[in-house]
Amino acid sequence: METKPLPREAVLIVNAQSRKGEAHFAEAKALIEKAGIRLIAAHGVKNPDHMAETVRTAVESGAPMVIVGGGDGSLSGTVDELVGKDCVFAVLPLGTANSFARTLGLPLDVERAIEAIAQGRRRRIDLGMIDGDYFVNAASMGLSPMIGDTVPHKLKRYLGRVGYLLWAMKCSVGFRAFRLVIDDGDKEHRLWSTEVRILNGPFHGGVELSDDADVDTGEIVVQAIVGRSHMRLAWDWYAKFFRLRDRNAHTQEFRGKSFRLSAQPPQRLSIDGEVLAKTPFTAKVAGGAIEVAVPAGG
Template structure:
């Protein structure tokens, strides 16, 4: 872990020195189309990037991020979807560099949780006129994540949804793909242990949220990416139709307005067990399995956020 400047000092350095590196996933939904516009808008805000990377092969992203951070920028600007930004999170955690987000993906859950505008022009202005904040990270085993760990039908959906459908329909591609996966999906028993209390659920889907959004829709208004706790919740019971109805209701209405009004379990550390053991989708990466301990890491990463972001 590197020694960190104060957030005020870091913000001032970004505004005065403008030392940034730009990394854009040009395979993301809008990355290729907007890469040159991003360069132009950065120049309009007085930024002259130390280096720019147009990533055409996402498998090279870890290597490129290491190279970019080796230039010691004050601000690492990453353009892409949640998968690209999740990769950046793993590199930036606990370092004296802030992440600047250009939301160029399908659902942009991470950007939404930070209160960032989703259009490129205003997102670039946040880099120039915003502030540095420290936000919490989730930790699934030894894997840091920004937004969500999930178990169940969504893992199959993430592996099934077609790239062309995401490009065509955006976030609506996920519930539509779920309609094709759900008839064959079997419910499972999940056990969530928090503060010594074990909660048992029969469900098709279990989510552990660090951020406020999933699938581009708000989970609850009082969830925060900076409140020192994680939120576990199931969608549906063991009945497929109930899962479908709850998913559609949440998508259409933002059903749960408060943590007090929904099926939530919250805590700083959660032990997740399932019967049968299941793979975990951790911010789009599937390589861990239950049983799994998931905890929050307070102030685990620096980000550039709008001036009105509540930083605790």
């Protein structure tokens, strides 16, 4: 069945506090108009807490497409407003890792990303859910929430993924493994772990972590780093970053539509870079929840 073409009108909403948002807001407006998309409105949002409200207003006003500029946290925090609505979600990657943009096959520089949106197509994709909260890309517990909750904003803003790495080394000193229970509805799986990722797509932190997770499989992937060793966790990130042959040696994956996760001691959960939940929680997939703009060949 042939899908409808992408809309030629849109509302642009940029997180002006994201790593590149403020610098690229004016540039993005000009490039979008030049690419043949008429902007109904454009908002450079100074307070990230107002992003969801701004997107909600745009969707309720009848905008056929909303272009959201920011990092994965901005995208995850606004995507709830498009679920069940006749509005296309377009992504302008302006964050640190841009994992969701990578999953969609979008270029990571502003001009080429806008070209891809203007010349692209619609694609219906899944979202992940943590209890009742939708997310676009990945949630994690273990060391990642500790990093995300404490990393200095300036370190993240100016050093990007390198800043995360430096802060991760600092945080790992006092970090301890936890006892994990994954209930898939038929069986409880019990194991020691140092990090757990709930993946709606293959990327997390800008690194491709799973060969099986994707946004249109109808399943969610739970990936655990097995064991109590900090070295295993460090090796896993290193091996996956460089895509080594044995990059999955210390991970165990579970695929399905819904899982109940708990941990001892209890763990906080980072959802697309923002610490928003804690164990126990239910992770599940929302199949075909939204339409997104992707490159023509994506």
